[in-house]
Each structure stands twice: as structure tokens, then as C-alpha cells.
Amino acid sequence: MSISRKVLLFFSIIYLILCMTIIFIVRQYMYNEVLENTSKKAQILIERTVAVHEYVAKELRPAVNEKLSELDVDKDYFDPRWMSAGYISRNINKYYSNRDTGYIDYSYKMFSINARAAESEADPYEREIIAEFKANPSESVKEEVREIEGEKFFVVYKKNVNFTEGCMKCHTEPEKAPAGLIDFYGDKNGFHREVGDISAILSIRIPISSHIQATNMVSMKLSGILLLLFLVSLIVQFVFMRKSVIKPIKELSILMKEITADNQRIGESVKIYKGKELGMLSDSFNHMSLSLKEMTTDLQVKVDERTLELSKLNAKLEQRVKNETESRVEAERKLVYQKRFADIGQVFQSVSHQWRQPINTLGIIFYDLQKTFDDGEIDKKYISEYVENCNTLTEHMNITINDFMSYFNNKAEMKEFNPLEYILSVVRLMKSNLISNNINLKMIYIDDEKPYEYELDNLLGGVELKNAVLCGFEGRFKQIIMNLLQNSVYALDKQAEENSEAKKEMKIILSKEEDSYLVTLSDTGGGVPDTIIDRIFEPYFTTKAKDEGTGIGLNMVKNIVEDSFNGDIKVYNQDLGACFVIKLPMANKECC
Structure with a gap:
């Protein structure tokens, strides 16, 4: 209205x-x-x-x-x-x-x-x-x-x-x-x-x-007279309002809209209307228009200056972000290589430890063979027995070197594989660490609710593995198991330093759940503090000393599980230590 x-x-x-x-x-x-x-x-x-x-x-x-x-x-x-x-x-x-x-x-x-x-x-x-x-x-x-x-x-x-x-x-x-x-x-x-x-x-x-x-x-007559006077005064008032107030206000409003709608016209003035109030209104608008013109000009200069500053700052920030990103990527690459070289060192140390005994045995065999030859007591049966022993020792060394080469094979080829076989391969690589630290490891495979248990001595001596099939990258699967086993060995050693009578046990369970395999790794190393258990998969987060860990091991494990196997990993504390549960989908027709 x-x-x-x-x-x-x-x-x-x-x-x-x-x-x-x-x-x-x-x-x-x-x-x-x-x-x-x-x-x-x-x-x-x-x-x-x-x-x-x-x-x-x-x-x-x-x-x-x-x-x-x-x-x-x-x-x-x-x-x-x-x-x-x-x-x-x-x-x-x-x-x-x-x-x-x-x-x-x-x-x-x-x-x-x-x-x-x-x-x-x-x-x-x-x-x-x-x-x-x-x-x-x-x-x-x-x-x-x-x-x-x-x-x-x-x-x-x-x-x-x-x-x-x-x-x-x-x-x-x-x-x-x-x-x-x-x-x-x-x-x-x-x-x-x-x-x-x-x-x-x-x-x-x-x-x-x-x-x-x-x-x-x-x-009634008075009412008629007053009503007539009312109508006359209403008409007079309407005419006066339209001519003296409404019309000038409309004209002034149109001019104001035209000036404010066009930035180029800001600063223009309108005519001063008669009447004190309308004159004050038009004069106030003229003053406001000139003030806006001055403010707009000053603001435009400041905006241009600020825009130039922001452009320079943005260019610096982009360069800084680029440099920081490259530095971070380089640092992460170095950390990954550092972690991999550390793994190579630990595995190589285990392999060298496992080769030392067969090499010493071969030396003894060669010495005995030389002595027996000098004594003239060599016959065909003796040679056959010593050849068989040498073949057994070299076969064991060949298996060890194959495990070593397989673990560090970087060719990412997706295929079906038996997770039991590759868990055993990692355990053989970790053999020296497990034995030297007096760690008792047990592996359980549950097939259709029927459990099969494998002790460490059985695993190292050779066992018949049950059929289980996963689809994915076998080398990355080994990295998952190796990282978790190394963390468990570290936790068990740290706990043994504080309590020499503490149990040093590890358990690996492979079981089926609908269309997935569950790989459960648990130990008696005391577990993870509740205050940080939700952060252990974050990158660069570690509870180890600076010279003992980089904080990328468990983050790599999580990324491999989720990205390479489309799986899921969780951790929780049980009675004596931590328990990691990895859920991996079974192999299907579209796997390879």
C-alpha cells in the first residue's frame, strides 16, 4: 500500500x-x-x-x-x-x-x-x-x-x-x-x-x-453535514497530497533509482524541491551521492591496491604450497624407502642367520668328505648319503632366498594366492627374530568351523597347507603381515624389558566370514593405550623413539588393506595385548 x-x-x-x-x-x-x-x-x-x-x-x-x-x-x-x-x-x-x-x-x-x-x-x-x-x-x-x-x-x-x-x-x-x-x-x-x-x-x-x-x-442532519465536510476535506487532502507530496517523492525516487542503478551516475545531483521536508530530502540525497562518489573512488583505489597485494601473496602461497608439497612427497618417499631398507636389513639379517647353520653344516660335510677320501673309505653309498644331505641344505637355503626375493618383488600383479602360504613365507623370514627373542608363535586356520593349528616348529619344518584363496597383490599382503609381526615383536621386547616373566606369545588366525577372510593377529605385548588407540593409523604417528620408528608402518598397512584389497582393518585391546583384525574379500571370477 x-x-x-x-x-x-x-x-x-x-x-x-x-x-x-x-x-x-x-x-x-x-x-x-x-x-x-x-x-x-x-x-x-x-x-x-x-x-x-x-x-x-x-x-x-x-x-x-x-x-x-x-x-x-x-x-x-x-x-x-x-x-x-x-x-x-x-x-x-x-x-x-x-x-x-x-x-x-x-x-x-x-x-x-x-x-x-x-x-x-x-x-x-x-x-x-x-x-x-x-x-x-x-x-x-x-x-x-x-x-x-x-x-x-x-x-x-x-x-x-x-x-x-x-x-x-x-x-x-x-x-x-x-x-x-x-x-x-x-x-x-x-x-x-x-x-x-x-x-x-x-x-x-x-x-x-x-x-x-x-x-x-x-x-441525523449534523451527521450529514459532517459527512459532507469529511468527503470535501478528504478530496482536498487527496489532491493536496498527490500534488505537493506524493508526486515530488515519486519523481525523486525515480531519479534516485536511476542514479543508484548506474555506478557511472553516482555523484549526480537531483533538483531541490519546494517545501522544507522535500528540500531537506533532496539536499540529503545530493550530499549522499557526492559522498558515495568520493567513497567509491577511494574504495576502488584501495581495492586495486589490495587486489595487487593479494595476487602477489597468492602467487607466493601457491609457490610455497608447491614447495611444501614437493618437500612432503619427497620426505614421504624417503620415509618409505627408509622403512623398506629397514625391512630389508631385518630380513637380510634373518636370512643370513638362517644361512649360517646350513653353511657351517656344509663346511663340516666337506671337511668330513675330504678326510674320508684321504683315508680311502669313500664308496657309492657314502657319496649318495652326503649328496642327499647337501641337497637338503641347499634346498632350505633356496627356499629362504626365494622368500626374500618374493617379499621385495615390486611387480604389482593382481592374482589369486593362498594367504596361508604367504603368511608362512613371512614367518620363515622372521624365523631368526622369533627364535632369538624366545617368542612362541601359533597359527590357526578355521575352515567350516574346523580349526587347524600350526606351531612355529611345524611351520618351519614344512606342513601341508589347506586350500584358501585370496585375490590381490601377494607382495603387498606380505607387507601387511611383516609390519604387524614386526610391531608385535617390538611390543613383546619392550614389555620383556619391564617384566622379564611376561609371556611372549603371538597368534595368527585365518578364518572365513561369509564372502570374506578374517586375518587376526594378536600378541601379549600389553596392548595400545586407550588415549591413542584411535590415532595409531594416522601418518607419522608413532609411540616409538625417533631412531626406532617413522610412524608410517601402520598407515601403510591401512592404505594397502583398503586400497589394494578393498578390505577393512580394526584394532582393539584384549586381556594381555593388542589384536588387529583384517577383513579381506575372497577371490571371485572377476579377480584375474
């Missing part, structure tokens, strides 16, 4: 409220004036009637009675025309109300219960009025607006004088009353009164329906 409509709507609501308030106040005021004027007129009439009653009671009746006594008139004589105050006041008001004076229209009634005159008998509503006056002796006047037969009247009730001792002659018992009174009114009504009783209630009833209608008519 536009501002002009909001303003018009606001003032329309305010004006309507004011008009309704004025009309209501005027109407209520005129209504109250009608009641007040009518009340004054009624009071005059009723007070005049009371004056008549007082005159009859105090002046006329005593004078008449005195004159009758002087004339020796019969005591039973009674003439209401000068002896009854009620009769006199009733007829005076009748004559007065019948006069066409144009001043006031009213009706008079003096009523009571068991009234002497039938026309003065109180109806049910008037009986309630009498009861109210009796209940409230201090009240003498009551005013009200009463609707009778569809017409509204303003009614004033005035309590008449109470019965006195002088009234009792005509109002106690019929026998005491003058015979003329009995002949005129009868002996039924108006008797059995007591001193102090209310003689009657005087009432003046003035119709006010016509006055109220006149008041409503004046209110």
Missing part, C-alpha cells in the same frame, strides 16, 4: 471517529437537555399542585368550615368543590391541560391505594411507586422516563402530605364522615386511614417522544 493511501486511510479513520464522537456527544447533550427542561416544567406543575393542596388544607377548608359553623349549616353537609383538595387540584390541572396554550402538554394524576375517587386508584405499576416511597420515607420526589403504549413519557412523582388529625373526620370510619361525602363518594373507599399515612402520590406525566425524535433528526 502506498504512503498516500495509508495517510488517507489514517485520516479517514480519525475523522470518522471524531464525527461519531461529536454526533454521540451532541445527541446525548440534546437528550439530556430535553430531560432537564421537561423536569423543570414538571417540577413547576407539581409544585403548583402541591401549593393548591396546601392552600386548600391551610386556608380554604378552615375558612369554609368556620363559615359553615357561623351559619349553623348541617354537619353532614359536604361539597367537594371547596372542601376536597384532591378534587380541586384534579379539576384545576384538567382545566389547565385542556387550554391550548402551546406551552406544555401534560397529564396529571393523584393516585393512592383504595382511593376515594375511582380515577385516582393506583394501577399495579403505581402501587410499586407507593411501596418505594413507603420503603424510603426520606425520599419525596422520583423522576423517570417511562414507556407507555409505545410512547415515552417523562414522569415526576411527588409524595403528598401525610394524614393529620384534622383529616381523620373524613378518612377513619364511614359513620364519622359527613353524610354529604358518603352520598358523593360512597362508604367503601378512602376510609380506614391513620395519622401519618401517605395521603396520595402526585404525578405529572409529560410526553417526550416528539422531543426525542426532534433530537434524532438534529443528529
